[in-house]
Amino acid sequence: MTDTVTLSAFLTQQLFISSPSADIELIRLLEAVARSCVRISAGLRQGALAGILGSLETENVQGETQKKLDVIANQIMLDELDQSGTVAGMASEEMEDPVLASGRSGPYLIFFDPLDGSSNIDVNVSVGTIFSIVRAPQAAELAETRSWLQPGRMQVAAGYAIYGPSTQLVLTLGHGVQAFTLDVLTGCFVLTAPRLQIPPTTSEFAINVSNQRFWDESVHSYIQDLLQGSSGPRGKHYNMRWVASMVADVHRILTRGGVFLYPVDARIKEQGGKLRLMYEANPMSWLVEQAGGRASTGQSAILDVVPQGLHQRVPVILGSCEEVENLIQRYCSDGF
Ligand code: AHM
Numbered sequence: 001m002t003d004t005v006t007l008s009a010f011l012t013q014q015l016f017i018s019s020p021s022a023d024i025e026l027i028r029l030l031e032a033v034a035r036s037c038v039r040i041s042a043g044l045r046q047g048a049l050a051g052i053l054g055s056l057e058t059e060n061v062q063g064e065t066q067k068k069l070d071v072i073a074n075q076i077m078l079d080e081l082d083q084s085g086t087v088a089g090m091a092s093e094e095m096e097d098p099v100l101a102s103g104r105s106g107p108y109l110i111f112f113d114p115l116d117g118s119s120n121i122d123v124n125v126s127v128g129t130i131f132s133i134v135r136a137p138q139a140a141e142l143a144e145t146r147s148w149l150q151p152g153r154m155q156v157a158a159g160y161a162i163y164g165p166s167t168q169l170v171l172t173l174g175h176g177v178q179a180f181t182l183d184v185l186t187g188c189f190v191l192t193a194p195r196l197q198i199p200p201t202t203s204e205f206a207i208n209v210s211n212q213r214f215w216d217e218s219v220h221s222y223i224q225d226l227l228q229g230s231s232g233p234r235g236k237h238y239n240m241r242w243v244a245s246m247v248a249d250v251h252r253i254l255t256r257g258g259v260f261l262y263p264v265d266a267r268i269k270e271q272g273g274k275l276r277l278m279y280e281a282n283p284m285s286w287l288v289e290q291a292g293g294r295a296s297t298g299q300s301a302i303l304d305v306v307p308q309g310l311h312q313r314v315p316v317i318l319g320s321c322e323e324v325e326n327l328i329q330r331y332c333s334d335g336f
């Protein structure tokens, strides 16, 4: 039997070996994230029994109807992170303004989407929690939102929890991507995949095809080529998946490859895209790059985008290198 490596043991190892970014505060912060995910996972499992399914009357800052569980998960994250004493501030997809630590302030900022894909909760399909951690600016600068806006390359840790048939925590500290599975008997996350790798080629794509009539020419021609299968220019059949839960779609890509697209289209041009840079695109892009894949807006690497606002949205194309590059080439030649 192989030795069991818990998340805490793994993080402690990072302190002593490969991760220059790891320090004791970061480890405590990641443990607080893990505790939040265990609590959110427990709530999700109770589902209708706990009376926590369904929507509220309220909308979040993005103008989307909030689910009860969006609000519950957000509060769990805020409580656990604040109590950890490791963050100077927290920003959430569900809150208009960031929140400063109420007690002891720590050296990090955390950005999170407490329950991504929440339209899937009521139909019992996988959802997740996404997080991104950067170093905090000087205390005097914290009041300025501008000082929170660091590009994705500045992340020191990022990851997500997926609440599926099992609950998993997928993490990067900048040395590859590790996946941990929640042992429900002990309440601990256990290392189950020490190095996830995205193969450079794939024959699986993920996009919401119902938006086809709004796509630009580059996306249109790219998907058309894939749909032509073995008799088309790509010379093979492509399979399609769309869970409408980014965590589930990215998890599949980290597990067996694929490409995920939420491009900007005529419907959402004004807002710049659908997915949020700080809460979704940056952490997922770093995980994908750390697993050997690529993540782009079509114009530049997502991790190089200089954020202009906490709730900024961006186009997202990520996954197996060959597919992401194929679409980027079209954007170059179509003059994006
Ligand atoms: P959310 O954060 O409000 O749940 O929205 C993000 C989700 C992603 O998880 C998913 O990829 C996308 O929205 C699905 O969008 P659509 O319903 O337009 O297909």
Ligand code: MG
Residues within 6 Å of the ligand: 093, 113, 115, 116, 117, 280
């Ligand atoms: Mg989301």
